[in-house]
């Protein structure tokens with residue numbers, strides 16, 4: 383019985399994360415259209431309807447999926463048979479698994495059990511997300527290589543270069559966060575952000591590591607391969623690594639980009655925006671800085687925290703979409719320059735600065 | 748100033764502030780519209796097949812042949828329009844008019860709209876004010892070249908556009924296109 387319950391709980395944790403990420407990814411195709419439209423004084427896609435019901439164009443992701451699935455699945459004659467078919471799956475797989483160690487809530491206690499609300503509890507959660515994100519680029523490189531098309535190859539090569547650039551900046555900028563909270567475990571990092579600085583300011587990563595936040599978000603947006611960092615795709619110049627793909631395989635590459643957006647948003651939330659933390663809400667209930675407390679039931683607290691996490695992720699995604707629909711794209715050399723001469727030295731400086739402050743401050747908050 | 752621009756972050760933030768302001772203003776207008784304030788518009792989009800913007804009265808659209816009171820064409824088959832047409836897309840066959848005071852009448856009057864360049868010379872040239880391009884009809888299409896040829900009967904049946912320039916007669920559908 384207990385084994386079955388354990389299995390059920392493990393399954394439930396994975397299912398929640400899986401469904402959350404997948405649905406967010408699907409929904410983002412709608413958000414992308416609608417948000418860009420409203421930003422540009424347009425209406426956006428609103429024609430797909432089921433029995434006359436349009437629901438602000440919410441059926442368009444569905445219509446897209448049907449269209450993609452019924453299109454011809456074309457494979458060029460000179461393409462590598464195995465790699466060509468495998469590439470989109472690799473892309474989506476790693477984008478999907480990356481979210482696993484991001485916690486979406488505090489420990490849930492029901493029936494004497496303690497359930498940490500994340501798909502898998504990992505001591506090296508930060509490194510895991512990071513590794514999965516980097517592995518995702520293998521799918522893109524495979525696509526570029528196996529298509530038998532020079533433009534696709536160029537796109538794949540650019541994706542690899544961009545990923546390394548972004549990766550170095552991401553890795554170096556989260557170093558400061560790891561130093562401040564003293565852990566590689568995402569859950570511990572989020573817990574650490576529940577502390578209050580000077581008794582009133584939540585010690586979120588954005589407060590303790592403002593520079594790292596900017597650097598991480600920039601590099602993170604680069605890691606999603608979307609405008610302004612879309613050189614692997616470069617619609618206006620090389621079309622990119624998926625130039626030979628059609629049908630649902632093409633859709634999967636587009637999907638992987640959206641999934642990566644969700645992962646980067648989740649990571650930003652967990653590392654810099656306090657994850658599931660609600661300010662002044664701890665396990666027992668609301669506790670305001672000037673001593674006023676209000677006890678809340680455990681389940682409500684957990685629900686509030688999960689809700690806060692989802693809300694923060696949505697806010698970060700909104701911001702990333704805002705960037706995507708505001709900025710023009712970088713040229714390849716500009717992106718490289720920004721990555722290696724801008725983000726990388728700054729994040730190294732951030733590490734040194736964080737070390738100095740920690741030394742003078744005398745430890746962690 | 749240049750250093751500030753090269754630093755990029757300030758410029759990014761000002762750009763994001765601009766687009767975000769548009770987003771939230773438009774969302775507010777959409778919400779006001781949904782709550783009953785019907786003159787609030789969150790977008791400048793005109794949802795074309797459902798709504799049209801007012802057309803200028805000078806807009807040259809599909810031709811029509813003006814009718815006399817008895818319904819016969821006012822055209823006297825003088826061939827002026829056919830001669831002036833730079834695209835050679837008007838084809839007229841003249842016939843005797845039963846009324847001796849009127850010299851001729853077109854037995855056939857075909858316009859190949861697929862060739863027409865909408866210059867309006869035919870309207871300018873006509874001494875009888877018998878051909879006009881004021882139907883407001885823009886949507887003519889066909890699967891074949893033959894389907895783009897409008898005959899005398901079709902052109903005679905058309906009405907002038909309304910005051911906002913929108914067509915009042917239905918779009919003539921060529922025989923090869925089932926609606």
Ligand code: SF4
Nearest residue numbers: 832863864866867869
């Ligand atoms: S509008 Fe110009 S091209 Fe068209 S029928 Fe008249 S004269 Fe010919």
Ligand code: SF4
Nearest residue numbers: 822823825826828873
């Ligand atoms: S110019 Fe006028 S009257 Fe003469 S043939 Fe053309 S439409 Fe008829």
